[in-house]
Amino acid sequence: MSRRLFIFLPAEEDAPVHWLLMEDVEAGPDIEIREGLEQASLHATGSRVIVIAPGQSVVLASARIPSRNRQRILSALPYMLEDQLISEVERLHFALGQRDADGLVSTAIVDRELMTAWLARLRSFDIEPDMVTPDLLCLPLSPGHWTLLHGAHHSLMRTGPQSGSVIDNDNLVAITGLLLDEAAGRLPETIDCFSHDPQALPLGELEAAVAVSVETLDAPVPAFLARHFQEGNSINLLQGEFSRREQLGRLWRPWLPALGLLAALLLINGAVTIADYFRLGKEQARLVEHNKQIYRDAFPQSRRVVNPRAQMEQGLEKLRSGGGLMSSGFLDILKASGADFSKTKGLALQRFSYRDGRLDIALTIPDLQALDKLKERLVKDAGLLVEIQSASARNGKVEARMQLRRAAS
DSSP: OOOEEEEEOOSSTTSOOEEEEESSTTOOSOOOOEEOHHHHGGGTTTSEEEEEEOGGGEEEEEEEOOOOOHHHHHHHHHHHSGGGOSSOGGGEEEEEEEEOTTSEEEEEEEEHHHHHHHHHHHHTTTOOOSEEEEGGGGSOOOTTEEEEEEOSSEEEEEEETTEEEEEEGGGHHHHHHHHHHHHGGGOOSEEEEEESOGGGSOHHHHHTTSEEEEEEOOSOHHHHHHHHOOGGGSOOSOOGGGSHHHHHHHHHGGGHHHHHHHHHHHHHHHHHHHHHHHHHHHHHHHHHHHHHHHHHHHOTTOOOOSOHHHHHHHHHHHIIIIISTTSHHHHHHHHHHHHHHHHSTTOEEEEEEEETTEEEEEEEESOHHHHHHHHHHHHHTSOEEEEEEEEEEETTEEEEEEEEEEOOO
16 A cells, blocks of 8 residues: 555644645655644545654653563563653553564553543544554664754654654753763764754754764655654554454454354354255155155056156146046046946946046946846947946845947947
8 A cells, every 4th residue: 555644643632633645655845734634534545544643752662571472571561661661550551663683672652541542533533543653763764873853842863763762952962962871882873963943953062972964854844754754663552452453352342242142043043954954855855755656656657757746747648638547538438428327226336447448347236137227228328339248246236347438430
């Protein structure tokens, strides 16, 4: 993401917020400095939002900690730096920086309530920062050099990639001398000074201690800081409880019980669905086999059953068109003979079958005389050809088999 939105927080709570937009790293000197978070919020989407905090509110320190475990370092740092801090460590937020060649771990320290207030102010305008870093760490830095940005009331002194101090201008020479004494064997070759008013710098006193180069600042301070900002040499204060992960965690945490219940319900529902799937699969297989058996019972001559429903429909259609029991020939003979069968007292049909235009009937009738009269009526009234295939007396009745068919036209 090449577009970066720089927002500069003021040291005073009621002071206006300035911001600028850099479309690329090689932005020229004519960067426009604007005012107000409401307008800045319009450019936050699609930009990397870098918030520059006032150096007066952030302390840069370092401590030698042998452990490389991040949690152990965070646990030890507050108490190793406690003597250098005015506030109680419980009220402070510690953000880890780099470990240098001497084993010193850099850290940026800020009041926790102040950090919370900064983020609340930004989020009230729907601005979610990607990085919050002190202005000290935005100064340009060359190897072996310190950098001084001289302001109207105070100056920023950067003494290393992640170290530096905010110095009151009245004490600039004295504090610089103390910093040089603390640097011992790591004295800078030169202090590079930038100022809108170089004449206001106490150059003589500074040059007595170390070499000084002076450059007149020809751009507003925000533009100067944004142009020289290097993310790799900065310390992001959005760590620990203020990290994006932790902030998202705070948003999600109240919903975790409900999400857990929802997950359990989804799991139960999924298990029930799977169980129903297998149960219905077995039921489907049983019904398919049942349909096959019905088809085999209806059409015993069929050997291969692939789709019982389709094959049943085909078989019935074949019967309707003249291939079996439901053919028009069967219905015609049945219609013609039905009246004579119903008029015969004591007649009981046992079974019948139809094939190739012939209706075979097994029946019981009171006597042979009644059987002969039935045959005569079927021939005379119905116009059928009737053949009595067998007749025998049993238990006071006659069991007979006859065959009916239409006479040839």
